[in-house]
Amino acid sequence: MRTIYLDYNATTPLDQEVRKAMLPLLEDLQGNPSSIHHVGRKARAVLDEARYRVSAVWRCKPSEVIFTSGGTESNNLAILGTARLLKSKGRHLITSQVEHHAVLHCFDYLERKEGFEITRLPVDHEGFLDPLTIEKAIRADTVLVSVMAANNEVGTLQDVAAIGKLCRRKGVVFHTDAVQWFGKEPVPSIDCFQADLVSVCCHKFHGPKGAGALFVRSPLLPDPLMHGGGHENERRAGTENLLAIWGFMEALERFTVTPVFPGVRLREQTQHLRRALGENPYVKALGPKERRLTNTAAFTVSGTDSFALLAGLDIEGICASSGSACAAGSLEPSHVVLAMGASREASRSLLRFSLGRETTEQDISTLVEIFPRIVDRSVGVRG
Ligand SMILES: Cc1ncc(COP(=O)(O)O)c(C=O)c1O
Structure with a gap:
């Protein structure tokens, strides 16, 4: 059976050129960048070069780049670290109802355990947050x-640059989780987000897993989550994962x-999917037609749930998702679909196809052809 991989928002295959560029580090680089001797200094030079080249891509200072283990860690460092740094100034924090759990659970924790007050702003039926609601909430x-x-x-693509400008005008630190933006929408410089903190990981754009970074606009210095040595500008203790960092830099460049x-x-392919799958009376396309990730087509299917649908697709060799991969395995309704105004029942049936570089026309026509059968079967299983 042929595998049809339509889950690029979960992760992407490692690019062959990036892999090739990483291999020499596995062979040659044995030193610790913190060691004084020449073996250590060689590793330090590689680390410095990676940081410098990332900063050149982002048009920022090298000291504004903190290498992390990925999107989750970057979000944790940005949110927990900034809240703790600034708690003597104020304890009110704002986010939206449609963030990834790596953001939402940080705010839940700060509320539950550290006495912060959180405003979670609603979105419209397409998932857009009105920057005016932020202005009112500050x-x-x-x-x-x-x-x-x-x-x-x-x-859904948010107007983060407008939100960032608004926050700057109001003197409030702005963080954006840009994990799904990188590789799919242009990043001419890190300033395109108008943010003080930007989270990114590279397994979403053909880099290795477990590698990412947090952009931190100087002079902001979030409280570290990990304590020990003075690595990463004293923001993240621990010997650096040079192989992952090099892979991150190669993929980013x-x-x-x-x-x-x-x-x-991808826009044509996802539009085709929205039209073709949406013809099924049980199926409803989600999210905006414009200002959306070109590779993403999401649906709800009435009368069934994500598990039945994903299992049915998997039997046919098709990999899709019920939304955030981290939530797979639980039948929690999608908090994103709920926030967009759908019922709890509908929110349990989210089906996300996220396409990528290797997706072919043949993949799409196979999906369109077998989809009605899968819906009938899974509605039948439940009904
Ligand atoms: C929007 C968003 N933020 C954060 C993450 C977490 O990133 P990582 O898997 O690198 O921890 C993901 C991953 O799915 C994501 O989609």
């Missing part, structure tokens, strides 16, 4: 706003200024 004691750039479940995801082709 108070004298607000210290941090966090809004994602691109939604992982339905693909190649695939993010001009996105690696072929937007024009």
